[in-house]
Amino acid sequence: MHDDFDRCYRAVKSSDARFDGWFITAVLTTGIYCRPSCPVRPPLARNVRFYPTAAAAQRAGFRACKRCHPDAAPGSPEWNIRGDVVGRAMRLIADGTVDREGVAGLAGHLGYSARQLQRLLQVEVGAGPLALARAQRAQTARVLIETTDLSMADVAFAAGFASIRQFNDTVRAVCATTPTALRHQATARSKVRRDRGAHGPGTVSLRLPVRTPFAFEGVFGHLAACAVPGCEEVRDGAYRRTLRLPHGNGIASLSPAPDHVRCLLMLDDFRDLTTAIARCRRLLDLDADPEAVIETLTDDPELAPIVAKAPGQRIPRTVDEAELAVRVVLSQQVSIKAARTHTHRLLLAHGEQISDAAGGLTHVFPSVERLADIDPDQLALPRARRQTLLALVAALADGTVGLGAGCDWERARHDLLTLPGIGPWTAEVIAMRGLGDPDAFPATDLGIQVAARRLGLPDNPRALTEHSARWRPWRSYATQHLWTALDHAVNDWPPTSKEIA
Template identity: 75%
Template sequence: MYKDFDRCYRAVQSKDARFDGWFVTAVLTTGIYCRPSCPVRPPFARNVRFYPTSAAAQHAGFRACKRCRPDASPGSPEWNVRGDVVARAMRLIADGTVDREGVTGLAAHVGYTTRQLERLLQSEVGAGPLALARAQRSQTARVLIETTDLPFGDVAFAAGFSSIRQFNDTIRAVCDNTPTGLRRKAAARFDRSTVTAGSVSLRLPVRTPFAYEGVFGHLGASAVPGCEEVRDGAFRRTLRLPRGNGVVSLTPAPDHVDCLLLLDDFRDLSTAIARSRRLLDLDADPQAVIDVLDSDPLLRALVAKAPGQRIPRTVDEAELAIRVVLGQQVSTKAARTHAGRLVAAYGKPVADPIGGLTHAFPSAEELADLDPTHFAGPAARRRALISMIHAVADGEVVLDAGCDWDRARRQLLALPGIGPWSAEIIAMRGFGDPDAFPVTDLGVRAAAELVDLPRDLRALTEHSARWRPWRSYATQYLWTALDHDVNHWPVKEKESA
């Protein structure tokens, strides 16, 4: 979009917040870049340049506006609705792959050479993987500076900087301020009295409209005992992170989500934030979805009732796949029970000083020696579960933030007991494919009947073509038509404890 100058400039003139995260506006006369919705007077068109990311603007020598803070705007929805190599790489960078594995590791994940990947990213987003990771490090550092009392040396290390000097120079260049100055200015905005040691409190921005009841209700109703819970109006869950474990508490509001993170290692902060955003689908573009789905008279009432639905996603693609197998042809309550047994038996213990969480959801590797007695399901589903676990653990099925959606679907469908319903639910909630459509889902079929959509599967599939590329969101809107626990927020806390 950033290449369409006239469209971008109209968005800046109207201060349209819907375009925050789609591009940034750099002003040649000031050397500053802003969100499209920045409240300052719009600059003259001749003095404006548009960039696709904050990293690209920083790479070109511009610094972030102190008023609208474009580096803290919602992420671009583009990277979550595309399955090409650039989008896959952007999702992996957000997950911290460059800091953990370097550019070589990032390239290996997407199946390209480092030179090819750098050329693709530079061409499309205006910055290479190192510059993109640098922008992410600076934002992580800013969060830690403003919301914790950590010494600046610890902040630099946690954010991924190799030296204090590099940390100081980057903060000055990006924020036009020193770390001390940022912390002093933030003192009035952030209440640290409720933040405990090892924790970070922040707001996750979101594009409106935001019908949070749908996504939070679904996550709360399917909460796995020991791993997830609803407490004091927040959805809480454990996180298995690259350098340790963590606990996240997420409390919704109409235009943001309050997020409290307790981490074993602050170097996992950016990854924990990215996964929390992914869990709630916070980088979605709800207006683009509404514009398409509202054009169908049979969906219009559902869209109008609660516009801005989000997909209840996951913090770990492999975990979601395992949970989908556990939930095949059983109730939500039974699926929670099965998953809770696995968590208690194989999950690593997690400390939760402010709640009742006890374990992280076990990885496929930790479940590789699963005792069949811990899963009291039919033999066919037991075989499907074991096959899924071994395929993920052995790398036969690749499920991560940067996986190839089409290839992963084929790999899943080749496993015993994994049919179209399982593959589409995993694609929808695990990969974040916006056009996945579990047409055989009982909830989809029941909701379709309620709103007079075709009952025949082939006819319903043909009708769904008009919802593309947003059939996953159409599925979520259809689910809201049902009288089911997933549509109630807040849920009764005793049901998810």
């Protein structure tokens, strides 16, 4: 989008927040880059340049605006709807892959050489993997500086910097101030930083920005209805769940608001902060583009009424793709309550115990490696589903099936469908909720068929699939809207069932 100067400049002149994250505005006369909705007076067109990412603007020598904090805008929805190598690379970078494994590790996940990947990213987003990771580290550092009492050395370490000098130089370059001055400025603006320290060590509280409209009842209601005791819970108006992260475990507490989500993270190791934030955003589908979805889906007169009733639906996703796949298999042909029971047994038998002083969470969902050691006789499942679960776990463990943040969606579907007991419904639900494919469509889902019938849409899977062509590329969001047409617990937030709440 950044190549369309006229469209971008119109968005800047109107301070249109819908375009935050889509592109960056850089002002030649000030050397500052901003988000499109920055409240300052719009610059003259001749003094403006547009970049696809904050990293590209930084690489061109611009520094971040201190008023609109462009690096804190919602992420570009483009990277969540693209299944090509650039989209996959951006999702992996957001998950912290470069910091953990370097550019070579990132390229290896994608099946490219480091040089090929550098060239592709440079052309598409104006910066290479290192620059993109550097911009992300700078944003993480700013969050920690402004919202915690960590020492600057601990902030640098947690944000992923290799040295204090690199940390200082990056903050000065991006924010045009020193880390200490940045903290003093945040303290002077409010007492939020000191108040947040009361949550205890290893804790950080922040706002996760989101594009409006945001129909949070749908995504939070679905997560609450499917919550597995011990791993997930609803408490004091927040959805809480445990996290298995690269350097330790954590707990996320997420509370929705019309224009943001309040996120409280309790982490064993602050090096996991960037990854934890990315996974919480992914769980709630916060980088979606609701305006594009609404525009397409309301063109269908049968679907338009339910879209208008609750615009801005998000897909209830996951913090761990392998976990989601296992849970989908456990939910085959059973009720949500039965699926929760099966998953809870698996959690207690194989999950890692965790301490939760603020609630009732007890376990982290087991890794694929732990599940690979399951004794089949301990699984209280029908024989066919037991075989499916074991085949899935084995394929995930040996890499036959890859479901990570940077996987190829179509290849993942193909590989899943080769496993015994996995059909189109299972593959499409995993693609939708696990992989984030915006165009997944589980046409054989019973709830979708019931909702389609009520709305006057075809309820035969084949006919409904043909009809759904007009919803592309947003059929996952059409699915979520169809689910909201049902009288079901997945649509209740806050939950009405005492068993959930």
